[in-house]
Amino acid sequence: MIAKEQQRPLASRETARGKVFDFRRQKLRTARVFLAPMILVLLCVAAWPLARTIYFSFTNTSLNDLYGGQWVGFDNYLNWRTLSSGRVIYRGTLVDPDWWNAVWNTFRFAIISVGFETVLGLMIALVLNAEFRGRGLVRAAILVPWAIPTIVSARLWGWMLHDQFGIINDMLLKLGLISEKIAWTASPDTAMIAVLIVDIWKTTPFMALLCLAGLQMIPRDIYEAARVDGVHPIKVFFYITLPLIRPALMVAVIFRLLDAMRIFDLIYVLTPNSTQTKTMSVIARENLIDFDKFAYGSAQSTLLFVIISLSVLLYIWLGRVDLTGERDR
Amino acid sequence: MTQSRNSDIFCRTVALAALSVSTLASPALADVVTYVSGAPAKDIQVLKDIVKPWEEATGHTLEFTAMPASTTDSFGQYRLWLAAGNSDIDIYETDVIWAPQLADHFVDLSDAAADVAGTHFPSIIESQTVDGKLVALPLFTDAPALYYRKDLLEKHGAEVPATWEQLTATAQQIQTAERAAGHEDLWGFVWQGNAYEGLTCDGLEWVKSFGGGQIVEPDGTISVNNPHAVAALELAKTWIGTISPEGVLAYQEEDSRGVWQTGNAVFMRNWPYAYSLGDSDDSAVKGKFGVVPLPSGGSSDSSAATLGGWNLAVSKYSKNTEAAVSLALFLTSPEAQKRRALELSRLPTIVSLYDDADIDAQQPIIPKWKDIFLQAVPRPSAPTKSKYNEVSAKFWSAVHDTLSGNGSAAENLELLEIELEEIKGNGW
Numbered sequence: 001m002i003a004k005e006q007q008r009p010l011a012s013r014e015t016a017r018g019k020v021f022d023f024r025r026q027k028l029r030t031a032r033v034f035l036a037p038m039i040l041v042l043l044c045v046a047a048w049p050l051a052r053t054i055y056f057s058f059t060n061t062s063l064n065d066l067y068g069g070q071w072v073g074f075d076n077y078l079n080w081r082t083l084s085s086g087r088v089i090y091r092g093t094l095v096d097p098d099w100w101n102a103v104w105n106t107f108r109f110a111i112i113s114v115g116f117e118t119v120l121g122l123m124i125a126l127v128l129n130a131e132f133r134g135r136g137l138v139r140a141a142i143l144v145p146w147a148i149p150t151i152v153s154a155r156l157w158g159w160m161l162h163d164q165f166g167i168i169n170d171m172l173l174k175l176g177l178i179s180e181k182i183a184w185t186a187s188p189d190t191a192m193i194a195v196l197i198v199d200i201w202k203t204t205p206f207m208a209l210l211c212l213a214g215l216q217m218i219p220r221d222i223y224e225a226a227r228v229d230g231v232h233p234i235k236v237f238f239y240i241t242l243p244l245i246r247p248a249l250m251v252a253v254i255f256r257l258l259d260a261m262r263i264f265d266l267i268y269v270l271t272p273n274s275t276q277t278k279t280m281s282v283i284a285r286e287n288l289i290d291f292d293k294f295a296y297g298s299a300q301s302t303l304l305f306v307i308i309s310l311s312v313l314l315y316i317w318l319g320r321v322d323l324t325g326e327r328d329r
Numbered sequence: 330m331t332q333s334r335n336s337d338i339f340c341r342t343v344a345l346a347a348l349s350v351s352t353l354a355s356p357a358l359a360d361v362v363t364y365v366s367g368a369p370a371k372d373i374q375v376l377k378d379i380v381k382p383w384e385e386a387t388g389h390t391l392e393f394t395a396m397p398a399s400t401t402d403s404f405g406q407y408r409l410w411l412a413a414g415n416s417d418i419d420i421y422e423t424d425v426i427w428a429p430q431l432a433d434h435f436v437d438l439s440d441a442a443a444d445v446a447g448t449h450f451p452s453i454i455e456s457q458t459v460d461g462k463l464v465a466l467p468l469f470t471d472a473p474a475l476y477y478r479k480d481l482l483e484k485h486g487a488e489v490p491a492t493w494e495q496l497t498a499t500a501q502q503i504q505t506a507e508r509a510a511g512h513e514d515l516w517g518f519v520w521q522g523n524a525y526e527g528l529t530c531d532g533l534e535w536v537k538s539f540g541g542g543q544i545v546e547p548d549g550t551i552s553v554n555n556p557h558a559v560a561a562l563e564l565a566k567t568w569i570g571t572i573s574p575e576g577v578l579a580y581q582e583e584d585s586r587g588v589w590q591t592g593n594a595v596f597m598r599n600w601p602y603a604y605s606l607g608d609s610d611d612s613a614v615k616g617k618f619g620v621v622p623l624p625s626g627g628s629s630d631s632s633a634a635t636l637g638g639w640n641l642a643v644s645k646y647s648k649n650t651e652a653a654v655s656l657a658l659f660l661t662s663p664e665a666q667k668r669r670a671l672e673l674s675r676l677p678t679i680v681s682l683y684d685d686a687d688i689d690a691q692q693p694i695i696p697k698w699k700d701i702f703l704q705a706v707p708r709p710s711a712p713t714k715s716k717y718n719e720v721s722a723k724f725w726s727a728v729h730d731t732l733s734g735n736g737s738a739a740e741n742l743e744l745l746e747i748e749l750e751e752i753k754g755n756g757w
Contacts, residue, residue, distance in 0.1 A: 063412045064412065064715070162584070164574060164584075181574065182575075183575040183577075185579045186575065186580075272525065273523070273524035273525055273722070289404075289405040291718050292719070293719070
């Protein structure tokens, strides 16, 4: 906006300055008034619980006595004591192998699922961007998996993946692709694959939709120019389409990464308690509620928050470096 | 489009939140007792019927709140409500293992139930007593048994197995023969192998029936790392992929019942509820099966069934304590327990009901179950107190790891012992 002002001829700027200034102040004030309720709500539903959780993580609070916790410093994160034999024993989340296993599971899950969803989503978006009859219907239909509540789709897939009565095993057997029924959610080798299949099935439409929005922003004449110049379609994709939808894609990936790293419901329903699929959220809840280690779970929740924040910052930072490279060229 | 979807979701969330706040915040009337339970639909129907005489006699009414069927999910919700001092729920239906973990939040019923406590099985009353405080009144009890297919055993000239080793051999023999005869989907033995509370029950039965103790003994000693327990788990491990499908490692009660009731299993380990369902008209095994106590194993000759069952506890935060206590007493009375036995095949906790003529005539299975119940072994919820859930999770993880081939039984139990000692610290 400021840039636009500066481009105006000097004379008109001089005369309008006072008014514009007033107008801008007024606009700012209105904006503040409109934003205030939102900020208030955010403070209540996001900032306060977060602050509480972080506070709990430095105490020894238990669920049976929420207000009687005492300050214990970093003990929930890391503490040690020296035995009489001189051996030092370390305790706390930071040396808890279960926690690091959960961190590893979360990253593995987030990277693989978001990777697949981005590629598949982009492919679907490219198809949907083409002109064909019934496009509106197909666009609506593709959203169905995304519209189903996660709990419902997790249960649904749980039954389809069931080793004895599941339809997936039945189909694969009849097609001759497998020789005996696979215990998808039970076997340690396939538990993560099962979770990934369901998540990719569910979230690809979301990615496709965001990519489609990006695709529709691209002016048609660029493609026409490319066609006139006889550029190969694959080159068109990599040199025109991809760079132009990149900002939209980046935002979509941030959304999905945030979402994937705090995955809970799908795993909680499909493969609860499997060490192969337990993520940070699942293990934090387990400690908070099931194990009566409220403070310990709070420490894990705090770490989860820190890890997700750092990952997103890292991602934005890396993304920006790349973007500047583009501009320089 | 996303924008409108998001705002739509937001609206719905707000509406839902407002709805739940308004329901939670509405003060309970003095004469409405709120009862919360995750029981199946049929139990709830019967409950609403059973409670009528009480409602007429006292003028109070019962309001029912349904919970998820999974005990773990209900437990999480109950714990949150109780931690927040929620006064809207008066009576909680509690699992037998919860008493020590939630004891602080419930009313002491020992005075109110002084006259009737003696009529229940002493072991159940004991399981619900924490530091001299009677936390909950027993509603019904549960003990699993071995279901077997009479027709298949007769056809192949096999005896009902008394030991786990016999069960393994018989299951294998019948499975091989039947599969050769074209019954491709038949499995020898189905049970509950998912990594959850149910596997703690199954695992405890194997270990205990092999003479390997009960994980943590009543005096608090950690006993799980011993050769008998190793032998028990090693035997169970051989079942996976041979007489039990590999998927059994994800089965809960209903999955194993699914395989069993479609006629695809020779043996099943399950709770009594599967009996009346297996005997219903749409069941493929109707009239073809029997029930015996679970086998013993190794050099031990006693079998073990894990003690289950549900109880009624009155919330300390209730505003209608008096009415709630009277309802709890009424619902656990001999009349109510008898009706539940007749209509739902729920095992009574009152000793004399096992000699009741009506029950014997209409539900002959219940008197038979007395033997199974008398051998029931409690899970170590009493000695481990508030740490029970964590102990149980460590145990089922060790068993699940062993069964899925992630380390040997000896290695996993050795590791489990160290972990339990760490949880125990200076004392439970």
